[in-house]
Amino acid sequence: MSTLARRAVAEAVGTGLLVTSVIGSGIMAQRLSPGDAGLQLLENSTATAFALTALILIMGPVSGAHFNPVVSLADWLLSRRTGDGLTGRALLAYLPAQVAGALGGAVLAHLMFELPAVTASTHQRTGTGLWLGEIVATAGLIALIFALARTGRAALAPPAVGAYIGAAYWFTSSTSFANPAVTLGRTLTDTFAGIAPASAPGFIAAQLAGAGLGLALIRLLYPQASPLTVADPERLATTART
Template identity: 70%
Template sequence: MNLALPRRAAAEFAGTALLVAAVVGSGIAAARLSPDDVGLQLLENAIATALALGALILTFGPVSGAHFNPVVSAVDWWLGRRAGTGLTPRDLAAYTGAQVTGAIAGAILADLMFGLPAVTFSGTARTGGNLWLAEVVATAGLVVLIFALARSGRSAAAPAAVGAYIGAAYWFTSSTSFANPAVTIGRAFTDTFAGIMPTSVPGFVAAQLAGGLLAVAALALWYPDSGDAADAVVVPRLGEEENR
């Protein structure tokens, strides 16, 4: 039996909040410590994010699966619906709400930890076909990786593999790999290194959803029965009796 939905949603809220706090907080620290070197700032931000993501998957994975991403949750529901695995529509709604509100809370937390106003909407414009294409690629690659690991019985590698992918994608995508609608929305609430202008959010989210659709098509080709392993995304959740 899976853990109760409120308990899992709380884990998704906390995990996504801490992920965004890591992204935003490390961006603020990088800008302060290396004010004259944007490349070094990005490196510091990428390393901190990758390490934090791996640790958060280890922490919250046994409770909720550690999705922290509405696209991952939506694909989990879609692929698992016929096999009776993965999220139900009710789960998906709860996870998505928890992830989005958690992301906003994480951005506010990071701002407060660094002595900034709790909310200052970002003035950093991130728009253009090249950035949207990068988000399609980053999101599709992330989703395929997660489901490939689950279907091939290698979910234990997810903390390291997912963290490594996001850390690398900071550098091989022009958008620096947001790859997550909730994180994108949260990062609009901070006018810092990691921020994104609110008017740029819809384009990024649309590209991320397109990336999720591309991932579904790729998984149908390469892992046609990946829905059978939807309960193991990102990592397997424990049953109620196992987690006591």
């Protein structure tokens, strides 16, 4: 298997297991705490934060552990100036892998809990307040990831990103999807974590806007070229050999 193919597999598996953790913990929360939405959200957010931290630790050395199309897009855009991030070829491999992984992760969560493999969500999530929440959540995520990268602290990304997403479940109105692939995966579940397919475009548009805002903030606060990180392991290996 080529290096790029192995990295795409890591992105697919990592994104899939992230969606499995989001949906699976939501199903478990509904069963353990019926009628208590606050406790369900606490259980769901805690499991997701811990799972995301673990998945970044597992997949980070292989693919950079993006698990998120807007992170990959932001990395590619920044690399066009600095030359040390994700390549265009890698971007084209990452994006479909992340989406496919997210869809598969929803199916896996359902099968583990003996539910139909796919149940289209009827949970409407729409309105300016929720879209603003997604802009804030995504902008903060992008700013966090690339601030760590540009200051040589990428090793802190697993706990920092996990903690941020866990917290953003609570301080954003949208419960912080902040990820187009995860959003698409969550359209396939009519459970606690679901989002109706008709609501997904608004969330994804807000996430893209948030990513742009996060990038603008990074360019303002950290205008210097970023140090080499694990964002593109193949490019790092090539650089090390020269």
